[in-house]
Amino acid sequence: MATRPSRKNAEAESVDPIDALLSAHGLRRTAAARTVLGWLLAHPDTSYTHAQLQMALSGEGTEADGAAVALDRVTLYRLIDRLTQVGLLLCRVDASRVRRYQAMPTxxxxxxxxxxxxxxxxxxxxxxxxxxxxxxxxxxxxxxxxxxxxxxxxxxxxxxxxxxxxxxxxxxxxxxxxxx
CATH class of the missing domain: 3.30.1490 (Dna Ligase; domain 1)
Incomplete structure (x- = not known):
């Protein structure tokens, strides 16, 4: 007789790695946080200014149900600041004093x-x-x-x-x- 996987095992297998990272660093798993962190993790060798990141994400901000994720300028600033504070993003300031953000591998x-x-x-x-x-x-x-x-x-x-x-x-x- 085959055994069914327990509900706990099924939930563990379906945990999104981005959600797991956010939770492990004490951050809320909002659609905006998943979108931003997901984008930067998908482009690990590129650093983005705030404006470049906002432009890149302008077409990416949708949830699984198709609803739009609001990523206005202030929301994005606050989010990348939190992601940087917990060590998920690296923030560099270049010679022109422009901040650039990049995913920081653990x-x-x-x-x-x-x-x-x-x-x-x-x-x-x-x-x-x-x-x-x-x-x-x-x-x-x-x-x-x-x-x-x-x-x-x-x-x-x-x-x-x-x-x-x-x-x-x-x-x-x-x-x-x-x-x-």
């Missing part, structure tokens, strides 16, 4: 990225630094452990390299021979 202590000081493009460096990823991770864990020993809490690390990207460097006029 297993990662530092997300290396390059910020172009000319075009302000933000590019992940994880692939470029793959050979040194373990060294970077160990250094981040060591720094975070030292700060934690001093009493700091709820930390993440932002590893930013700033300069001029290849596209901007090759499109800039040659000024090497010009006297100032």
């Amino acid at each position: 297993s990662v202590h530092a997300i290396p990225h390059f910020e172009c000081q000319s075009c302000h493009r933000d590019s992940p460096l994880a692939g470029a630094l793959q050979a040194n990823a373990n060294d970077l991770e160990r250094a981040a864990q060591s720094a975070l452990a030292a700060l934690q020993a001093l009493g700091y809490q709820g930390m993440s690390m932002d590893f930013a390299v700033r300069g001029v990207c290849v596209d901007c460097a090759t499109s800039a006029p040659d000024t090497a021979g010009v006297a100032a």
Whole structure:
């Protein structure tokens, strides 16, 4: 005779991973929170400004029953602030003082990225630094452990390299021979 799965097991199997993340971090599982976190987790290698995120989500905000999810500017600001405070999002401020948000994987202590000081493009460096990823991770864990020993809490690390990207460097006029 076949046994039916218990109701508790059926509920455990149907738990949405985004709902589980929100609950585990003490956040309400609202449609807006699911939409924002779901979008950022689906695009883990991209960081978004508030305006870029609002534009990207403008067509995404619907619940399972087709009802629209209100994601006005203030709601989105408050939501990304809460997601950042609990460590689900990484907030970086680039050279132009623009905030950019990206999903923060729980297993990662530092997300290396390059910020172009000319075009302000933000590019992940994880692939470029793959050979040194373990060294970077160990250094981040060591720094975070030292700060934690001093009493700091709820930390993440932002590893930013700033300069001029290849596209901007090759499109800039040659000024090497010009006297100032």
